[in-house]
Amino acid sequence: MEENVNRRDFLGMSLAAVAAVGAGATIFAMKKTWDPLPNVVSGGFTTVDISQIEKGELKTFEWRGQPVYVLKKDSGSEKIEGRDFEINGELYTVGLQVCTHLGCIPTYEKDKKEFLCACHGGQFNSSGVNKKGTPPTRPMEIPPFNIDGTKLVFGEEGDIYKQLTNKA
Numbered sequence: 579m580e581e582n583v584n585r586r587d588f589l590g591m592s593l594a595a596v597a598a599v600g601a602g603a604t605i606f607a608m609k610k611t612w613d614p615l616p617n618v619v620s621g622g623f624t625t626v627d628i629s630q631i632e633k634g635e636l637k638t639f640e641w642r643g644q645p646v647y648v649l650k651k652d653s654g655s656e657k658i659e660g661r662d663f664e665i666n667g668e669l670y671t672v673g674l675q676v677c678t679h680l681g682c683i684p685t686y687e688k689d690k691k692e693f694l695c696a697c698h699g700g701q702f703n704s705s706g707v708n709k710k711g712t713p714p715t716r717p718m719e720i721p722p723f724n725i726d727g728t729k730l731v732f733g734e735e736g737d738i739y740k741q742l743t744n745k746a
């Protein structure tokens with residue numbers, strides 16, 4: 579009888595240990611999924627490291643529940659005044675990736691170097707400026723941002739942002 583109880587206790591403890599390890603692994607996996615990598619989000623600010631972005635590559639991040647993009651332009655790209663800026667000799671452009679027609683999310687076509695909006699055929703050039711003859715009547719918004727070394731902090735109104743938006 580005592581042997582049965584001990585075996586039952588042992589099985590119970592083993593089961594509890596396996597369940598605890600499983601629960602820990604599940605919580606760890608869930609936390610990894612929820613972590614906002616590679617950017618850091620805090621207090622309405624989103625900080626992104628742009629040092630790993632390749633020339634011609636666009637990355638999209640979330641800022642205050644909205645998509646913002648960072649595009650590192652190809653070598654030899656024309657600098658569009660009021661839209662593009664330089665960091666360490668490289669040309670970048672940023673924008674709120676929301677179509678200014680009716681709010682859909684345009685996708686960036688790397689080969690064509692333009693944004694296309696699938697909803698009603700809106701088009702924007704690589705600097706986020708709307709193309710004439712398509713539904714959007716104004717460029718995509720430039721979200722407030724600041725430059726901190728090789729990082730961009732969305733949510734802060736830095737000097738470059740103020741220059742681009744004529745708030746300086």
Ligand code: FES
Nearest residue numbers: 677679680695700
């Ligand atoms: S919402 Fe983009 S073209 Fe209409």
